[in-house]
Every structure is written in structure tokens, then in C-alpha cells.
Amino acid sequence: MEYEIIGGSFPAVNVTLNEGETVFTQSGAMAWSDTGISMETNAEGGLLKSLGRMFSGASLMFVRHTAMEDGASVTFSASFPGEIREFRVDADHEYIAQKSAFLVAEEGVQVDATVSKSFLAGLVGGEGFVLQKYSGEGSILVEIDGSVVELYLEEGQQIKVETGHVALFESTVQYNAESVKGFKNIFFGGQGLFLTTLTGPGKVYLQTLTAQDMAQKLIPFIPTTNVTTSSDK
Numbered sequence: 001m002e003y004e005i006i007g008g009s010f011p012a013v014n015v016t017l018n019e020g021e022t023v024f025t026q027s028g029a030m031a032w033s034d035t036g037i038s039m040e041t042n043a044e045g046g047l048l049k050s051l052g053r054m055f056s057g058a059s060l061m062f063v064r065h066t067a068m069e070d071g072a073s074v075t076f077s078a079s080f081p082g083e084i085r086e087f088r089v090d091a092d093h094e095y096i097a098q099k100s101a102f103l104v105a106e107e108g109v110q111v112d113a114t115v116s117k118s119f120l121a122g123l124v125g126g127e128g129f130v131l132q133k134y135s136g137e138g139s140i141l142v143e144i145d146g147s148v149v150e151l152y153l154e155e156g157q158q159i160k161v162e163t164g165h166v167a168l169f170e171s172t173v174q175y176n177a178e179s180v181k182g183f184k185n186i187f188f189g190g191q192g193l194f195l196t197t198l199t200g201p202g203k204v205y206l207q208t209l210t211a212q213d214m215a216q217k218l219i220p221f222i223p224t225t226n227v228t229t230s231s232d233k
Contacts, residue, residue, distance in 0.1 A: 001106055001139060011084045012077040013141055017067035024064045025104040029076045036072030040064045076104050082145040090137045094171040097132040097142060101168060106138035146209025153200025160195040164210035170202035
């Protein structure tokens, strides 16, 4: 699989395949493709596994795109302004990601749902009980909102992150939630009641933008009154 990321802050990725090569993606992710690409939709891993992925933000069905000739290409677009990043998955590098991070992957990669080990983290950590887990072997391309900041946490090193800014982390990193201390911090600090805590060792990828924050910024500009049309007069 060869690829080129295009589109700047509103990215898409153009994937070029040799004959017989296959990548899979979520339903609706394809933007355009050559005529040399065949498409097949199915429930990878069966219905129960597909339902679990759906709760993690992935689609119920996966779509497989296979090249029928060398050099055939297919383009997939991100659903939100930000970046598209490649991660190499193998036995030593498995990842946990935010909901809806998955964009496209090679056949050897497994995209599954994983449940937060901490009840508190799942309940209030901003990503819910169910996250996405990437295992197997191969390359995966994921969506990250805004710009990405990469950190490495040493053994026992911990950072606190505002809800929703955790994009992806290695499976060796522990994920939890911590309550904000102090009356004024809780009610006037603008951070909510809880922060996500990440504890090393392992790599962490943070995102500078969240869909929730953007939605809150746009709400004041959304009309709340009905528009009168000529038929209503």
C-alpha cells in the first residue's frame, strides 16, 4: 500500500494498490476511486464483533477495496478538520484510540472495541466505556482532530488531559480519570468535573481540537427561529 495525504487542514488520503492488494475502511469513508478498484461490504468477524465496533464509534460494516490491476487508486476523506496519521501495528505496538479515529487499514490489522478497565474513566473520561483497539500486523491510517502533539511517557510518568483531547496511545499506557480539586476550579475553571490521566510507559498522541469544543463554539450562531417562507404568508 502506497499513499499520499492531500487536502491540508481538511485532509484526505489517496491510496494506490497493486493488483490483488486490499485495504478496508468504514462505511462512507470513500470519496472517489479508479474503475480498477472493486468494493465489497461485510461484517468483519461476525455480527457480535461488528456490534462491539459500532459502540466504539466504528461502522457496523467494513468495506474492502481491492485492486484489480496495478496502480489502481482509491481516496478516503477525513470527517473533521485535522490530520491523517499512519501507525504501524505489530505484536509490540498495539494502540487504543478515540471513537471514530479509524479511517483505513491494511488487511493484517484488526480493529476491535475495547472496554475501559476503569469504570470512572469510562463514565466521565470523555471517550466513554468503549474505545477502539488496533492489533495484528500492518499499517493503519487514523483521523486526529486539529493538530497532533506526540509525547513519550516514562514508566510511572503521568499527564492530565482535558476531556476529548486524547487521540491515541500505545496499549502499554494506563488510562484513567481524576476529579478536579477545588470548588472554584470545578465551577469556574471551565474544565468540567474530571480530567483524563495517562500513565506511562508508552507514546501518547494528543489532539489540539475536539468535535465537542467546535460544536459549542458554533451553537450561538445556529438560528433558533423558523424562517418564514412565501407559502407561510
